[in-house]
Amino acid sequence: MSVATVMTAATVIVIGYRIGRAHAAWRDVRSAKRDLPAKRRIAWRHTRPLFYGALCLLLSAAAAAYDATH
Secondary structure (H helix, E strand, O other), X not given: OOHHXXXXXXXXXXXXXXXXXXXXXXXHHHHOOOOHHHHHHHHHHHXXXXXXXXXXXXXXXXXXXXXXHO
C-alpha cells in the first residue's frame, strides 16, 4: 500500500467527518429556539476549519499545477 493511498483515505475520512459535523451544527442552529447565538458560534467553529482546509487543498493543487507547467 502506497503512502499516497493512505493519505488519500485519511483525507477522505477527515473531510467526511468535517462535513458531517458542520452539517449537524447548522441543523442545530435551525432547530434552536433559544440560545441561538451560542449555537451559531458552534456551527461556525465547525465550518471554518472545513472551509480553510478546502482552501488550502485548492491552493496546493493550484501550486502543484503551476509547478508542473513550468
